[in-house]
Amino acid sequence: MSWRTNKTNPFLTYAILLFFIFDGAALGLNIWLTQRVQGQTVELNLAGRQRMLSQKMVKEFLYAPPGAASKEALDTLSHTVSLFDRTLSAFRVGGTTLDTDNHTVTLDAFDQRHYFNIVEKAWGTWVPLRQDLQRYVLNPNPELFLRINKLLDTQSSLLLDYMNELALAIETQARYETGQIRLLQTIALVLGMLNFIAAFWLYRLRLRALEKEQSLIDSLLNEMPSAMVFTDNQGNLIQANPKFTKLLGIDFDVAQQHKIEELITPYPNKQGIWQLSFLASKRAIVKVEKTSVYQDNQHLIVWRIEDVSEEFAEREQLSSLAYKDPLTGLDNRMAFEEQFNLQNQLASSDQLYALMFLDLNNFKQVNDTFGHNKGDLILMEVGFRLKQFANPHFHIARYGGDEFILLLQNISNEERAIAKAEQIVEALKAPYYVGGETLYIDASIGITTFTGKQANTTKIISKADKAMYKAKKNHDGHSVHLVQWNG
Numbered sequence: 001m002s003w004r005t006n007k008t009n010p011f012l013t014y015a016i017l018l019f020f021i022f023d024g025a026a027l028g029l030n031i032w033l034t035q036r037v038q039g040q041t042v043e044l045n046l047a048g049r050q051r052m053l054s055q056k057m058v059k060e061f062l063y064a065p066p067g068a069a070s071k072e073a074l075d076t077l078s079h080t081v082s083l084f085d086r087t088l089s090a091f092r093v094g095g096t097t098l099d100t101d102n103h104t105v106t107l108d109a110f111d112q113r114h115y116f117n118i119v120e121k122a123w124g125t126w127v128p129l130r131q132d133l134q135r136y137v138l139n140p141n142p143e144l145f146l147r148i149n150k151l152l153d154t155q156s157s158l159l160l161d162y163m164n165e166l167a168l169a170i171e172t173q174a175r176y177e178t179g180q181i182r183l184l185q186t187i188a189l190v191l192g193m194l195n196f197i198a199a200f201w202l203y204r205l206r207l208r209a210l211e212k213e214q215s216l217i218d219s220l221l222n223e224m225p226s227a228m229v230f231t232d233n234q235g236n237l238i239q240a241n242p243k244f245t246k247l248l249g250i251d252f253d254v255a256q257q258h259k260i261e262e263l264i265t266p267y268p269n270k271q272g273i274w275q276l277s278f279l280a281s282k283r284a285i286v287k288v289e290k291t292s293v294y295q296d297n298q299h300l301i302v303w304r305i306e307d308v309s310e311e312f313a314e315r316e317q318l319s320s321l322a323y324k325d326p327l328t329g330l331d332n333r334m335a336f337e338e339q340f341n342l343q344n345q346l347a348s349s350d351q352l353y354a355l356m357f358l359d360l361n362n363f364k365q366v367n368d369t370f371g372h373n374k375g376d377l378i379l380m381e382v383g384f385r386l387k388q389f390a391n392p393h394f395h396i397a398r399y400g401g402d403e404f405i406l407l408l409q410n411i412s413n414e415e416r417a418i419a420k421a422e423q424i425v426e427a428l429k430a431p432y433y434v435g436g437e438t439l440y441i442d443a444s445i446g447i448t449t450f451t452g453k454q455a456n457t458t459k460i461i462s463k464a465d466k467a468m469y470k471a472k473k474n475h476d477g478h479s480v481h482l483v484q485w486n487g
Contacts, residue, residue, distance in 0.1 A: 036181070040174040043107070045100045046087055047167035053084040054159040058152050061133070066140045078137040085130050091119045091166070115169035122162035129155050227286075227305040235259035238300065247307060249281030260303060264288065273312065274305075285312040325398040327376060328383025336397035336405055340457055343395075343409065349452035351410050354417035357446045357464035358424070360402040361472065361479075366439065374434045378441060381434075385427050389420070405461070414449050414482060421445040421480045444471040447482040 057080050064073040087097040094109035110116045129151050136144045221228055227244035231237055237256045245252050248263060255263060258279060264286060267273040274288045289304040323335035331339070340355075347353070360382065367375040379402065386404060390396045399405040406424075408417055425443055432439045446467025448460060463483060471481035 036177060040170065040177070042099055042105055044167060044170050044174065046091075046097065046107075047163060047170055049100055050084060050087055051160060051163040051167065053080055053087075054156060054163055056080055057084060057133075058156050061136075061148065061152065064140065066142045066145050069140045074137050074140065077133070081130060081133045081137070085126070088119070088123060088126060092123055113173070115166065115173070118162055118166045118169060122159060122166070125155055125158050125162065129159075227303075227307075229260065229303045229305065231260045231301050231303065233299055233301070235261055244305065247284065247286070247305065248276065248279075250279070264305065273308070285309045325383070327379055328386075328398050330383050330386065330404075331395070331397035333397065333399050333405075336395065336399070336407075337457070339395055340407060340461075343407070344453055344457050347453050352413070352449060352451050354408040354411055354414070354420075354447055354449045355460055355464045356406040356408065356417070356421055356424075357399075357461070357468040358404040358406065358443050359445075359468050359472070360428075361442050361444055363402040363441065366441065370434070370437065370439070374437070374439075377434045378432050378439065381432055382428060382441070385430075386424070388427070389424060394420075405464075411449075414447075414484075417447055417449060418480055418482055421447055425479045442479060444468055445480045446471050447480065449482065449484055 057077070060073065060077040060080055064070075064077055083098060086095075089095060090097045090107040091110050093111075094107055096104050096106050099105045110119050129148070132144060132148045132151065136148055221239075221241045224241055224243065227241065227247045229237060229240040229244045236259060237252070240252055240255070245255060248255060263277055263279055264274045265277050267275050267285065272287060272289070274286050276282065276284045276286065284307050287306045287308045291302045291304070293300050293302055323331060323338075325332040343353075360378075363375065363378075366378060379398075382404070383398065386396050386406075389406075393409045395407045395409070397405050408420060411417055425445060428441060428443045432441060446464045446469065448464040448467055450460060467481045467483045470483075471479055474481065
């Protein structure tokens with residue numbers, strides 16, 4: 001087929017011209033919209049951060065009292081004061097500050113905006129407080145601490161109110177500008193209908209590109225070495241890679257019926273460490289990292305989950321070794337003292353406790369006569385016999401050498417403590433069969449009883465130790481000596 005004339009079809013020319021005009025207008029509008037939204041988002045985020053910093057500043061100041069403030073605490077306070085001041089100054093006169101991702105951003109002054117008076121009031125409130133805080137960081141003294149503390153009682157709430165007003169004003173302005181932008185977009189849309197055919201084909205091309213992009217994202221997600229899952233703010237599962245369902249051992253359709261924190265739960269006292277819940281088909285310890293993302297104005301949370309069961313078990317084993325006596329398998333001195341101090345903090349005033357200090361008699365002669373190897377075997381057997389008495393209310397540990405320490409909790413009377421100590425002495429008197437030798441070892445036990453919380457647990461241990469030496473000196477055949485603790 002050939003054209004009957006070489007003249008260009010005017011409608012085609014008009015269509016091409018309109019295409020470039022509308023496309024250029026739409027492109028320019030989108031670029032301008034993107035820049036405005038980005039700028040408003042930065043300002044709104046910074047205003048929100050100013051609210052957080054005004055509260056954070058108070059906490060950091062209170063955590064850095066004179067005489068007890070560490071350099072780290074003062075440095076942290078100084079950083080917060082500097083960041084708050086730098087951002088508020090940028091709002092007021094323009095300049096640079098750090099955004100919420102610690103990237104340098106440049107802000108225009110707010111002096112041409114209708115809410116500039118909020119910035120000015122906040123600045124007037126902030127300047128005297130800033131000067132005192134900066135001086136305090138350099139020289140933390142009680143007088144300045146009291147003055148700042150008094151200022152913070154009123155000024156911190158004012159600053160917080162001003163930052164709330166500023167954030168609301170920025171958000172209101174952003175909504176207004178967004179409305180105006182929407183109007184322009186509507187006009188552009190109406191005009192764009194005139195170029196519908198070209199736009200349709202562009203849409204088809206864009207759709208194919210998006211499909212390829214989504215396919216690439218899915219491929220990358222599936223090839224990630226860790227389990228990945230996307231959730232909304234409520235923890236509802238939106239998307240996950242195969243490694244996530246493999247880790248849980250259940251289908252995604254089943255997992256999607258539960259919230260993410262029903263499938264994995266925080267491990268007690270281990271930040272960033274979680275464990276699979278009973279809904280999973282197996283048990284595992286996992287490391288969790290969370291990241292927030294935004295897609296189509298929807299806030300999503302990306303969970304990166306890594307199985308660390310083996311590493312966790314190894315660390316727990318090393319931690320356990322730090323608190324265990326390797327020879328007897330009993331708790332060591334450090335473990336006992338930590339447990340003793342914790343128990344002392346939780347004790348009530350009417351509970352009666354007995355602390356026993358046990359020492360093997362003439363054990364040095366055994367080591368000197370038969371050697372340390374046989375001495376160690378005897379200590380192992382002593383540890384085994386003592387374990388037979390252990391229960392949740394009777395904590396037993398090796399204190400060092402041939403010394404052992406025992407805490408009997410919540411007893412009814414002192415006679416029970418003496419009876420328990422005598423049972424232990426009798427158990428240790430039984431013969432020890434070591435390397436063809438039959439050896440006999442006995443022990444002396446000192447006891448001190450006390451009630452409720454005590455300010456100095458070290459003195460309690462010392463008193464039980466002295467009671468043990470008195471038991472050693474007894475010539476009436478008694479190997480147990482008890483003294484009362486009077487605080």
